[in-house]
Amino acid sequence: MPRHYPGHPPHHGGHDPHEPAVNVSNVNFLGSLTLGTGIDVFGTTLGGLSGLYYNPLSGAFAAISDDVSDPRAHGLLIDLSDGSLDPGDIRIAGVAQILTPDGGQFETTGAELEAIAFNGNTVYLASSGDAAGNPAIYVMEAHGLTVTQTGELPIDDKFLHSEDGRSGVQVGHGFESIALSPDRETLWTATERALIQDMGAGGRRGGEIARIVQYDLRSGTETGEFAYQLDRAARMPRHSEGSSSVGLVEMLALDDHGTLLALERGVINGPRGLEYTAKLYLVDLSHATDVSDRDSLSGSRFQTAEKTLLANLDDFHIDLANLEGMALGQKVPVTQADGSVLEQQSLIIISDDDFGATGAQGTQIIALGLTIDDSGAHQRVNVAQQSSYDHSSDHFDFGHNTSGSYDNALIF
Secondary structure, three states: OOEEEOOOOOEOOOOOOOOOOOEEEEEEEEEEEEEEOOOEEOOEEOOOEEEEEEEOOOOEEEEEEOOOOOOEEEEEEEOOOOOOOOOOOEEEEEEEEEEOOOOOEHHHHOOEEEEEEEEOOEEEEEEEEOOOOOOEEEEEEEEOOEEEEEEEOOOOHHHOOOOOOOOOEOOOOOEOOOEEOOOOOEEEEEEOOOEHHHOOOOOOOOOOEEEEEEEEOOOOEEEEEEEEEOOOOOOOOOOOOOEEEEEEEEEEEOOOOOEEEEEEEEEEEEOOEEEEEEEEEEEEOOOOOEOOOOOOOOOOOOOOOEEEEEEEHHHHOOOOOOEEEEEEEEEEEEEOOOOOEEEEEEEEEEEOOHHHOOOOOEEEEEEEEEEEEOOOOOOOOOOOOOOOOOOOOOOOOHHHOOOOOHHHOEEO
16 A cells, blocks of 8 residues: 655745645655666666656656766656556666767767656757766757757856856756746756855755756747755764765656746765665745846845655655656556545656666666645646647657567566
């Protein structure tokens, strides 16, 4: 039976409280599976999965790998029809290659691809950093089993590394997320951690201030930046060697006006090795200050995005891996504590195993059930199979992979 987590009261950080147009509640744990390391998938190795996108018409997830030497996306099929994630419910359906505009291997850019989203045949990929350490949002076109770069969205200079090293994203902590609004007119991304010049803006007792960036996809231009305060990193024991950090690793858009799901992941590198934490938040940007005109937030006044804790994944009593990607999946029947059955929206969260380099035992996949209430909204809600957006042209054609069909996919 699923484990239930009612959530916590809203955390408003001292701001005037108000109800978001979209509410999420009654978070249920539906299961967790770990796929082993070194799995061969049609000539490639499954691993490094950092971003996730779901097409409700095909029922397939596209999981982007951050393998710099061979950028690619794997197709995953996840069966939650009985309301739980159990052995045998995951199939690996194929692989799609990422190419440069001239048809060459995308590896030449040195980019770590961390997030993926579709708008018809157009694919958006976020990078935490290229060979120079600078983040990017790549624009691609999908054609069967290949995805070819056609352009990039503009990146403001404040995110790029300066020659003196005093500004720009922290190395490896650029854009980790992509969220498309239901009307497909707005793209959201965010820095995983604070910009170098924003360090300290969160106060002595607060977490770092990341920046959520808004793009208008009709014009292809940035239209806003919003401060997001991360949870404070765990304190390390006195006199112990090690470090800890918290980052904003994934977002999903629930409406067209800045209501988001956000995944924060904590990393503790201490005496017991690498340990991870993860929290799921509902984020409301409607009262946040647009800070796009500020090269640095240090010493300035601004209002951060409001966030409500939905679930601390530690409370589900599972060992958490390096969680980085998430996507809304199909509707599922979830049995409640009183025996009643509630139809909920599934949420799939996936880990980056770093191909075993950090001691990870494989790719962790976690399934949650959410109740999403949009009764207070006057706009469409991005809920899988309920969005009025037409997903019919969203695809990597994983059904025509080298194995022949989904029926021959690898099953776990």
